[in-house]
Structure formats: C-alpha cells, structure tokens
Amino acid sequence: MNLDEGPMQMAAKITGVQPGGLEQDSAPYFTNNEGIPWPDPAHSKNVGGLPLISDPFLMQKQQTFNRSKTLERMVHPSGSGAFGYFECTQNMSMFTKAGLFNEENKRTPIFLRFSTVTFGREFPDSGRNPRGFAIKHYTEEGNYDVVGLNWPIFFCRDPIQGPDVIRSQQRNPKNFLLDYNSMFDFLANVPESNHAGLMLFSDNGTPRGWRSIHGYGCHTFRWVNDAGQFVYVKYHYCNEAGRHDFTWPEAVQMSGEDPDFAKRDLWSAIERGDTPTWTMKVQIMSPEDANPDKLGFDPFDVTKVWPKDQYPCHEVGRIVLNKNPDDYHRDVEQAAFSPGAMVPGIEDSPDPLLQFRMFFYRDAQYHRFGSTNIHQIPVNCPFMARSFSTPNYAGSMRSDGNTGSNPHYAPNSFTDKYERSYAETPYTISDNIVSRKSHFWSEGKPDREYEQARQLYLRVMGESERCAVHNNTASALKLVGYPKIIEKYLGQLFAIDESYARGVWDQLPERGRVSWDSVKGISKNAAIEGKDKKLRPSTKEDKLVGVTPEAAVYQN
Structure with a gap:
C-alpha cells in the first residue's frame, strides 16, 4: 500500500481483504509533514553550532516525537492483536437477522485485540490479571464489536462500581505500588465479586499467552430475527487448541524472562503460519424463560453464568487469526472498541453493566484520542459497510467528506435516508419506578x-x-x-x-x-x-426482566 492512501483503502489492505502487504514508499524523496523536501537527517540548522528554533524540520521532528504516544487506555492498556476472519458455520437466521451469522461459509474480516486489564502498558503480560478479548467485525451493516474477557463473568454488576473494580486492582495513588490492601478490601466488601475472584486466583488468572485462552462476551445480548422476534444469547469462543495456564511460579519466571511473552508468542505463531483458531458458540434463551424465579439464577447478572446443563452451547462459526498488524501504533494502539457498536439483529438486554458500557467505552475512546472521529483511523473504519453517510458533523481532525452537501441538521426538507425498519425491538421491564433500589435477584441472599x-x-x-x-x-x-x-x-x-x-x-x-x-x-x-x-430488593418484582410486550409498540 502507498503511504498516502485513505482510511478505507488502508483498512481493506491491513485486514487482508484486498492484497497489499507492507507499506511501500513510492515517494522520490523525504519531506516534512507539509511535503517540503527534507535537507539532511544528521545536521540541524544552526548559528555557530547552536541549533535554531527557526529550523522547521528539527522542531517538527521533536514535536512529533513528544506527541507520538496516545493517552494510555484507563483499562486494558497492555495488549496486542491480529487480523483474521470470522467464518459462519451454522445459519442462525432463525434467531438473528445479523448478516454475519446467516450464511454458512460466509467470512467476515475481523481484528482481535488481547490484553491484560489493570496492568500498565509496559507491565509483563504473564502476571495475574483478567485478559481482554475484544473483536471488531467489519460487516456489511457496519462494525460490530464484542468486548469480552477470558472469563464468562465480571467482578461487579452495577455500573457505579465499575471504576472501583479497576481502581482497587491498580496502583496506589499515594506511593504508586500495587495495592493488595485495596484489591482484597474490595473483594471483602462486594460479595458478588468473589465468583470472578475465584477465577482470578485460580491458574486461569495466569494463562499461557493469548493463544491459550477461551473468550467470552460476558454479557447477555439479544438476537432479533426478521420477524422482530428475539432471544437472549451468551457468547463463548472456545480455543480449538485448548486452554493452557501457567502455574504461579511459572508466571513469575516468565514475567522476568520475557515480559512480552504473550505478545511475542502470538506474533511468532502467525508469522510461521500457525494460525490461532476459536470456535464460536452461543447459549440461547427465550424471553419467556428469562425469569430468575423460574431459572434459579439471574440471566442478566454479569457476575453469574448460565449453567450449560440447562442451556447448552450451539456452534455458530470459527475465528481464524492469520495476519499480523503492519504497524503497532496505527493498527493496535489506535484500535477502539465499544459494546454499543451493534449491527441490526443484535441488541442490548436488561443487563445494567452492559447498558452503561455501551456509553462509557466509546466516551473513553473519544477522550483518549481527543476526537469523536476515530472512525477515520483505518483499524476502526467501517470499510465493509454497504453504506456510510453519517449525520454526525465536524469535530476535531475530521478529514473525510463530513456531511457532504447534506444539511447538517435533521429533520430537513432535502434528505431523508433514515432506515426506520432498524428501530430497536421493544421489550418490557419489571417496573416504571425511578429509584436506587436494587433489582439484582441474588443481592443479600x-x-x-x-x-x-x-x-x-x-x-x-x-x-x-x-x-x-x-x-x-x-x-x-x-x-x-x-x-x-x-x-x-x-x-x-x-x-x-x-x-x-x-x-x-x-x-x-x-x-x-x-x-x-x-x-x-x-x-x-x-x-x-x-x-x-x-x-436491597424486597419484593418479587424487584428483579431484572426483559419480555416481549403484550401489544405492538410501533405503528404500522
């Protein structure tokens, strides 16, 4: 690919959808950022040997260096990833109208980023920590993100405690040391966190690299079919080579011998053609069954699982990773994921943590990049989408067609290209009372x-x-x-x-x-x-519910 290509063309090539290996520099000479020829790489403009501030090449080079790192992610800063594809092996159109799941043998390009969760960017990647498992699917209906973990559960279920989970496992703000007091104090005071705590302190907390983990969507999602009927699903990504863990002494040793073991292991395997693969499976539950009193567990509580003997897994497809990034900063560090990036046929559930993650993940990325226009970065570009024309207007670093000739307000008398058939499928919740009362079925019991x-x-x-x-x-x-x-x-x-x-x-x-x-x-x-x-919950109605409305909500 050429260095001056746009994000859509670059995205198609970095994902492997179009041919084009490493960047080829076809320019006849080097320039600065304004395209002005660069005189020499080893000598600054000077007077009497002293460098001058009027040297635009020296100043721009240093200014670029000073700003060459984006803000570190607040969560999941240390990671690596790879491109590949999702291949549908079972037609799931009975349950969802999402195009990537409704045609056998159909391949959808993906980018998958692995990470530790609370460790810093330079921390050894074999330490005891959860692992992030985030997939960006480049579909014909837009980009679909699954932002999960190597466990099926999380440490909290109310979003107000989300920052506390992370802070309790990060460094002490007073002395910048890993703080075991805060980590165990949080676990001691949040009963529901100890399911994930058990996984953390098992050998599952020290996996043998990214290639040795399973992946999970964690949350409950809704799949909606063409008839407007929905079911609830849980995602499982089963490593076809099996799960393998370090013991704690092995993890300690590897952290010293090769702090980048997981990153290096993934990169090296793909370079030698040893492609990592996962089988995607789903558990499926009807909305009529999604009642904790009937089930004996809360299907919308992210600190709990769906027992497989009650809800077995059904194969949907495979993930294959076969292409390493060409540039870490562009393709991995600038990758941005959001649980709110859902294509038609995939929707939210009454899971409270999912509801809030759909907002704050995207907001965190906007802050990290200082712009809402992260879709212009090639790895985030919805280059496979059949249509791309957004009414979201302007903003820092906007460099595409913006709104073109369309009015920058709506509704208007000139353009009406909205797809109202894609309005979300309604569901009914347990009550219409605004309060801080808990609706978690397990709380206090x-x-x-x-x-x-x-x-x-x-x-x-x-x-x-x-x-x-x-x-x-x-x-x-x-x-x-x-x-x-x-x-x-x-x-x-x-x-x-x-x-x-x-x-x-x-x-x-x-x-x-x-x-x-x-x-x-x-x-x-x-x-x-x-x-x-x-x-605390006090009545049978104090629970999370999401059922089909008794009467039609939208007008024909």
Missing part, C-alpha cells in the same frame, strides 16, 4: 449469591486446582497489611465454602494475625456486606 462460585470450587475444579487456588490466594493475601481486611475476605470465602477459606488460611504464614472464630462469624453476614438494607 447467600443461597443465591454464592451458589455458582460454590459449584465452581467444589464440582468444576479438581483437587489440584483447588490447591492452586489456596496457594495463589495466600501468596497475595499475605501482603495485606490490615488483619480486618483478611478476616472479612476470608469470611466471603467461608460463605462460599468453609474448606475454601480454611485452605487459604492454612497457607498464610502469620495465621496468628487472624482469628478463625472471627472469620466464621463474619461469614454469616457476608452476603450483605456493602448492601444497605434500604436499597
């Missing part, structure tokens, strides 16, 4: 809150996996400086299962700091930690 974590610990994990959890947890918990935090955290583990708490407690080097009787007593009220009685 230990039999509901801890059951899935208990099943993961006792039934899914084997003895060796449980031992690893005990050792991994204790190795971090021993760094906590406040006995009351340790006791409250162990109280959460006791509420999951006594043997879980005991297994961790037995590995602590200074057990005398902690009273086992206190742990046992704390466990009795662990489920209501951080949950004020005034705001």
Whole structure:
C-alpha cells in the first residue's frame, strides 16, 4: 500500500481483504509533514553550532516525537492483536437477522485485540490479571464489536462500581505500588465479586499467552430475527487448541524472562503460519424463560453464568487469526472498541453493566484520542459497510467528506435516508419506578449469591486446582497489611465454602494475625456486606426482566 492512501483503502489492505502487504514508499524523496523536501537527517540548522528554533524540520521532528504516544487506555492498556476472519458455520437466521451469522461459509474480516486489564502498558503480560478479548467485525451493516474477557463473568454488576473494580486492582495513588490492601478490601466488601475472584486466583488468572485462552462476551445480548422476534444469547469462543495456564511460579519466571511473552508468542505463531483458531458458540434463551424465579439464577447478572446443563452451547462459526498488524501504533494502539457498536439483529438486554458500557467505552475512546472521529483511523473504519453517510458533523481532525452537501441538521426538507425498519425491538421491564433500589435477584441472599462460585470450587475444579487456588490466594493475601481486611475476605470465602477459606488460611504464614472464630462469624453476614438494607430488593418484582410486550409498540 502507498503511504498516502485513505482510511478505507488502508483498512481493506491491513485486514487482508484486498492484497497489499507492507507499506511501500513510492515517494522520490523525504519531506516534512507539509511535503517540503527534507535537507539532511544528521545536521540541524544552526548559528555557530547552536541549533535554531527557526529550523522547521528539527522542531517538527521533536514535536512529533513528544506527541507520538496516545493517552494510555484507563483499562486494558497492555495488549496486542491480529487480523483474521470470522467464518459462519451454522445459519442462525432463525434467531438473528445479523448478516454475519446467516450464511454458512460466509467470512467476515475481523481484528482481535488481547490484553491484560489493570496492568500498565509496559507491565509483563504473564502476571495475574483478567485478559481482554475484544473483536471488531467489519460487516456489511457496519462494525460490530464484542468486548469480552477470558472469563464468562465480571467482578461487579452495577455500573457505579465499575471504576472501583479497576481502581482497587491498580496502583496506589499515594506511593504508586500495587495495592493488595485495596484489591482484597474490595473483594471483602462486594460479595458478588468473589465468583470472578475465584477465577482470578485460580491458574486461569495466569494463562499461557493469548493463544491459550477461551473468550467470552460476558454479557447477555439479544438476537432479533426478521420477524422482530428475539432471544437472549451468551457468547463463548472456545480455543480449538485448548486452554493452557501457567502455574504461579511459572508466571513469575516468565514475567522476568520475557515480559512480552504473550505478545511475542502470538506474533511468532502467525508469522510461521500457525494460525490461532476459536470456535464460536452461543447459549440461547427465550424471553419467556428469562425469569430468575423460574431459572434459579439471574440471566442478566454479569457476575453469574448460565449453567450449560440447562442451556447448552450451539456452534455458530470459527475465528481464524492469520495476519499480523503492519504497524503497532496505527493498527493496535489506535484500535477502539465499544459494546454499543451493534449491527441490526443484535441488541442490548436488561443487563445494567452492559447498558452503561455501551456509553462509557466509546466516551473513553473519544477522550483518549481527543476526537469523536476515530472512525477515520483505518483499524476502526467501517470499510465493509454497504453504506456510510453519517449525520454526525465536524469535530476535531475530521478529514473525510463530513456531511457532504447534506444539511447538517435533521429533520430537513432535502434528505431523508433514515432506515426506520432498524428501530430497536421493544421489550418490557419489571417496573416504571425511578429509584436506587436494587433489582439484582441474588443481592443479600447467600443461597443465591454464592451458589455458582460454590459449584465452581467444589464440582468444576479438581483437587489440584483447588490447591492452586489456596496457594495463589495466600501468596497475595499475605501482603495485606490490615488483619480486618483478611478476616472479612476470608469470611466471603467461608460463605462460599468453609474448606475454601480454611485452605487459604492454612497457607498464610502469620495465621496468628487472624482469628478463625472471627472469620466464621463474619461469614454469616457476608452476603450483605456493602448492601444497605434500604436499597436491597424486597419484593418479587424487584428483579431484572426483559419480555416481549403484550401489544405492538410501533405503528404500522
């Protein structure tokens, strides 16, 4: 490709949709950013050997260098990615009108970015942390983003606690040290976080590189078909080579030997033709079934899973990664994802965290780039879309056709190209009362809150996996400086299962700091930690619901 190509042409080539390998510089000589010939690379304009501020080449070179890094992502800053394709293997048009899922053997170009979550950009990528699994699908109906993790759940379900999850696992603002006090204090005071906490301190928290993880959409989404009927779905991306993890000692060793192991492993595999692959599967639930009283779990609570024995997985397609980025800054660092980027046939659900992520992910990217025009960056460009003409007007760094000759307001008397048939499919929620009252079915109820974590610990994990959890947890918990935090955290583990708490407690080097009787007593009220009685659910109607309306909402 040529260096002066536009974003759509570049996007088609960097994704591999059109031929064009590494950039070819066809210019006969070097220039500065204004196209003025560059005299020499080794000598500044000077007087008596002293550099002059009137040297535009020197000044622009340094100014560009000073600004060559974008703002670091607040979350998921350390990562890498690759291009490839999604291939549909099962026609799902019965459930969704989304074009990428309704034709067998159809291939959709993708970009997939992997990352750690709370570690900084230069931090070793083998450390204990969740892993990001974000896919951008370049479809004929626009770009579709799935912004997930290597686990099917998250640490919180109310969006107001989202920043606290991240801050509790980031560096202490006072001394810039990793803060084990804050991490365990959050887990001790947020009962629902300990399902993900169990996964974090299992060997699943230290995967053997990006190529060795499964991926999950985490949230519940709606699929809508051409008839306007919808179902709820959960996404699973199953690694075809299997999941492989480091033990904690192996992760510590790899962090020192090769801090970029996961990035290097992915890059090297693709370069030698060893393409990573995942099988995409979905769990499907009818809106009539999406009632926690009937199910025994809340289908819209992102701290919980859908049991596979109740809702088995159905294959949809495959992900294949076969092309490394040509330029890390352009293709990886500037990639921007948003759960709100949904194409027709895929819509939101009553999951509160999803609802808010649909806004704040895009807003975070706008802040990071200082512009709303991130769609002009090639990796974010909807180059496969059948139509692209947006009424969103102007803004910093806008360099495409803007609105062209269209009026920059709507409605107007000149253009009406809106596709009203794509209006979102209505659903009915539980009530119409504005308040801060919780609608989480499990809140404050230990039999509901801890059951899935208990099943993961006792039934899914084997003895060796449980031992690893005990050792991994204790190795971090021993760094906590406040006995009351340790006791409250162990109280959460006791509420999951006594043997879980005991297994961790037995590995602590200074057990005398902690009273086992206190742990046992704390466990009795662990489920209501951080949950004020005034705001807890109190009626059968206090739950998340999303059902088909009894009567038509839109007019014919």
